[in-house]
Amino acid sequence: MKARVTVFPRPEVLDPQGKAIKGALERLGFTAVSDLRAGKSFDLELTTADRGEAERQLKEMCEKLLANTLVERYEIELPAEGWR
């Protein structure tokens, strides 16, 4: 089963990278961006076919390693079709 985890800085945490990227977009003429947060994503291939089990495992992975929940929040996606 394919899964994707995305991790972003929490809203209350300053994101200097996101700010710098937004500034660069503005210099390229993309002035319609009012906010930009830089995060990271992880594509995982899981051996389980059980969605509930997959979600439980992914949540634990995020809490224990993939995200530092003090400063980051995470989202878990389990698309029916998976990603290419």
Added chain:
Amino acid sequence: MKCGVVLLPGSNCDHDVYHVLKHTLGQETVFLWHENESVEACDLVVVPGGFSYGDYLRSGALAARSPVLAAVRRHADAGGLVLGICNGFQILCEAGLLPGALLRNRSLRFEHRDVCLRVERDDLAFTRRYRKGQVLSIPIAHMDGNYFGTEAALDELEAAGRVVFRYASPDGGLDDAWNWNGSARAIAGIVNAGGNVLGMMPHPERASDPLLGSTDGLALFEAAVESLKESLEVAR
């Protein structure tokens, strides 16, 4: 009396710390490889600076989950002395041995310079050779040193007197211009509730020889060795 320096893939200040402990202070010192399951009966364990595991995922994140860190945690829980410097501080935070997190520098630059540090605690095993309010000159060299904690957590740290060093001006003032990485409340180093685990971004091992321009960092290692010797005497 034995000292250990944790050696992680990507550590690069391990030999500097080893040099200070072994050759400057003449203490028995060993390296503790990242796969070690124990701290080999060391009394003082230093987690040195560098770029452990290439800073993959987050600075210190992978090192914090390595076998040797489980051993460091047991050592700390038993009251043993632990010092985390720079990447070592990041690792101790990631491991939950110290609160907070070290985010990207406000400047988005790698900040490397001699900085002024104001001593906030002079009663710890690591800081007993300093005076409260004393200003030290010790270098920093990091990309992710911007200390973060929630306001509540920061208040708790302050109330418990767990802020040990702050970035300051040469006369000890706390003007923001001297806060090189944008740390909350200019925090450069903190200690755990037990007073035995210290994490700091500046590098005392790089200020431990007159040849390097400052010996302000040496007193920290001397203090730790001295207090360990005293407690070993008492135990005998």
